[in-house]
Amino acid sequence: MQGDFDGLCGLYALVNMLEMQLKKQGRDDDFCFDAKQALMKELVHEQATRRFMGRGWFSNAFTDGLDIDSMRKISLCVDQMVIKVQGRHYKIHCSAVAKEYDDIRNFKNDVEMAKDNYGIIIGLGGIMDHWAALQSFGPRRLTCYDSSRNKKLEIERDDLTCARSKPLHIDEALFYEIRFERC
Numbered sequence: 001m002q003g004d005f006d007g008l009c010g011l012y013a014l015v016n017m018l019e020m021q022l023k024k025q026g027r028d029d030d031f032c033f034d035a036k037q038a039l040m041k042e043l044v045h046e047q048a049t050r051r052f053m054g055r056g057w058f059s060n061a062f063t064d065g066l067d068i069d070s071m072r073k074i075s076l077c078v079d080q081m082v083i084k085v086q087g088r089h090y091k092i093h094c095s096a097v098a099k100e101y102d103d104i105r106n107f108k109n110d111v112e113m114a115k116d117n118y119g120i121i122i123g124l125g126g127i128m129d130h131w132a133a134l135q136s137f138g139p140r141r142l143t144c145y146d147s148s149r150n151k152k153l154e155i156e157r158d159d160l161t162c163a164r165s166k167p168l169h170i171d172e173a174l175f176y177e178i179r180f181e182r183c
Contacts, residue, residue, distance in 0.1 A: 007065030009146075010121075010131040014074065015039050016145050017119040017133035021178045031085060035180075038083035039092070043074065053077070066131065068123060068172045072098050075174065082183065093179040100172045107170050111137050114175050123172040134173075 015036040022032045044058055053073055061070070075096035082091050101107045111120060111134070120134040122144065132144035 007061055007063060010066035010071050010074070011040065011043060011061070012146070013121045013131040013133045014043075014071075014078070017121050017176060018178060020133060020135065020145060021119040021176070022180070025180070034085045035083065035090075038085055039078070039081070042081055042083055043077065065129060068098055068100070068174075071121070071123075071131065071174055072096065075176070089183050091181045091183050093177075093181060095177045097175045098172060099175070101170050104170060107173060108137075110173065110175070117177065119176040119178055121174045121176070122170055123174075125169050125171040129171075 018039060019032045019036050022035060027035075053070065057070075066074070075094055078092055079094040080091060081094075082089055084090075099110060107122075114120065115137060121131055122134050122142075124130045124132065132146055135143045135145040137143075
């Protein structure tokens with residue numbers, strides 16, 4: 001149900017991407033769940049988030065969603081954030097590069113170069129705008145990881161279609177490099 005009733009798909013995509021990156025780093029499922037929960041709690045309540053995003057940012061995000069500029073600002077909030085996971089404190093080091101696309105071929109090239117070292121969140125436009133963590137990418141299909149389920153999107157010509165055959169296009173992507181440091 002990620003994003004079905006609210007505009008928080010960008011936050012969900014961020015914590016889902018964090019989980020995928022932690023699993024790549026060999027963290028277990030319990031750690032990943034606790035880290036996701038701690039990050040979401042910090043994002044919603046942290047003073048630093050309000051400083052970067054402004055007062056009332058969460059209610060605006062809830063009703064209107066997050067654009068690419070807001071996603072960039074949230075990346076700044078996550079960098080250097082300290083979260084408590086399983087009784088220990090960890091500092092998150094996060095750097096993000098945002099890119100906008102008007103051609104899926106450029107997106108394919110960027111993903112191919114970045115897929116092994118970066119977590120990727122894509123911004124889909126079309127019938128409705130949506131942020132999702134990219135799980136896998138092939139010549140004719142990409143799979144996005146959403147909290148409620150995986151969504152497979154078929155690549156046709158220069159666009160994407162989802163299972164319901166509604167056309168989508170990739171508007172933008174954020175490429176994240178994430179590290180955890182125990183403190």
